[in-house]
Amino acid sequence: MPTAIEYFKFLPKTNCGECGHPTCLAFAMQLANQKASLDECPYVDEEAKRTLQESNAPPVKGVTVGAGDGSLRMGEETVLYRHERRFVNPTAYAVAIPDILPEAELRELARSYLDMSFERVGMVFDLDMFAVFNASGDAERLRAAAESLVGMCSKPLMLIGAGAEDLRPAAEAIRESRPLLYAADEDNVSPMAALAAELGLPLALRDGTLDGMAGLVEAARKEGAEDLVLDLGSDSMKHILESNTVARKVSLRRSFKGLGYPLMNLVGSGEEGMMMAMLSTMKYGSLVVFDSLEPQQALPLMTLRQNIYTDPQVPIQVKEDLYPVNGPGEDSPLLFTTNFSLTYFTVRADIEKSRIPVWLQVVDTEGLSVLTAYAANKFGHEHVAAALEASSALERTSGPVVTPGMVAKMSGKLEEALGRKVLVGPMESGSLPKFLKNLGV
């Protein structure tokens, strides 16, 4: 963001007041606070506007790929380390679909990927994009394949071809769906960038060196292509880590301007592919493209992405309170656990899995887990009773109270303190669904 002084430099300093502010300086200060718009002063010339806009640009440009429901946003990141602020737009995962497949097989392959979806902690994980790849070398086949996929689903597409003429028919045909064109390199950057600019589509650039990439970005912008995604190469994990880190770091620090775009990696498949994909997910990749991906790989990978893109501001302790899970009623069982959020999330997820309505009381244990809290005298029957009292839990339900199996020892004293039947739950949270079902409520 430009400062008030930087804005002031570009104002006429005549203090004419037409902008509605008494002086140019007052106006400049409002601009720096984002409380005014540059257009309000009729005397700022175009050149000055452009310069100011450049320094106003976010450090990593936001790029939209796809249109409508399935559209994806990439980039717009503001930090190197996630404890500083939440990472903004999660890494997107794409799988390749070769255009050489007969129509029926192509649709079947796409369908199998669309069906690969997982539910975890109340969220659905699935693939984000298809990368249609001009394996046939025939531009018309690429167009047919792209149209077929657009007809099947709302997932954004990436079109992979050797040059602008290979991509043009497909890009024109599905222009409304805003595909990502892949890729411009040093040999074809002018025609590729011109095609992207003409159709208003996002464009991927490919160069294995940072300096070479900076040159490509300049060349692409000269043709009018602005929505860029950078592929700095995926030769090795080391290369991905270092290239992505440098590109992101110089952009955030504004020590170099030309690399402030979303980053992508083409990782292939198999062991190497997965290793690079996990790395790219943690280290600044906005898009990872696979040749193929199996469910036993996709689930851990997508779980990693969910973890890394979680808001770091979410506290590690959950508030002491009574939480309804699965819509409990007057006779639902009453479970309790500690306020260590990892424990709470695990228990909650397992109860949700059972689909059985439960009241879940969180007891303030200063963020300690069940056993540690019990050993530290912060999770005794008296603490549990006090928490249940404070939340009026016993008035909400006449159901049984259930202790975690690990603190079974407290059940007798708790029963005395509450005057309510206390059952001992399983040792592991994972056994809760079975336990709750056997409870028969």
Place this chain on the structure above:
Amino acid sequence: MAKVPLPKEKWSGAITSTAMGDGGVRLGGAKGMPFLSFEDPDLPLPLLAGEVVDDLEDFPSIVLDFFGEDAEDPASWAQRWRGMGADLVCLRLLSTDPDRRDSSPEEAAAVAKSVADATGMPLIVYGCGLPEKDAAVMEAVSGALAGHRSILAYVEEDSYKKISSAAMANKHAVLAFSNLDINLAKQMNILLSDFGVQREDIVMDPLMAPLGMGLEYSYSVNERITLAALNGDRMLQVPMVCDASQAWQVRDCAEDEEGMGDPVERSAWWEFGTALAALLSGADMLIVRGPYAMQLIRGAIEDLGGGA
């Protein structure tokens, strides 16, 4: 052509480096953020400890199937790890648990010695998790491994004196455990220093929460610890151990469920994902349970740590 500047940091601190075992294995020594060769051209590679337990009850069958009969004998199991490129053995003396076999400190120490003798590798040794019993066990283990510098695990804020003393008696290192908090981690190291443990003899475990069960908290706590250490906080400049084997606690890691693909491969990626997050956030040593994961992690370290 435009020249992109290398954003090299000027760190004022480094992680301590300490020799383990008979001196051939070095732990720690990082001078920059993980695997950035432009920050540290000869970066030290993180170490891998293969997990061995002396009581197989409730141990995942995927791992037991792989090691077969060797899993019955800790020394044979550890030798298999050595063949697979492990740098250390993580020995968990679970049999000392009164609810299991309640084996004596002497029996446990003999197991530790057999592993050290068979492999020549340094050990990181855990008891059963009950402070009283662990103190007695570690005292015996410390003596049995005298002259073969190992790590005694673990000490916590409210029970650290006995195990620290046992470690100091024979020049072993201690593992300082803290619960996912940079301040607690630092406090623990200060506590040990005040007690007389040399900084070179402290290794820390800030709790690596596994993939899908809070990994993000650990990733950020680790990063903050590493950044603080490199920025000169001496009390955080000790090597960090992350226990990737905790991945196996997560239901989705190895459960055989419809639509989730092959559990053997999935469990390897679950542990690998946990391990890679630990490595990228500053781990100097990992504890690994799965053989396939060990192979993947070894490959990743060789790639990431490879010459420019």
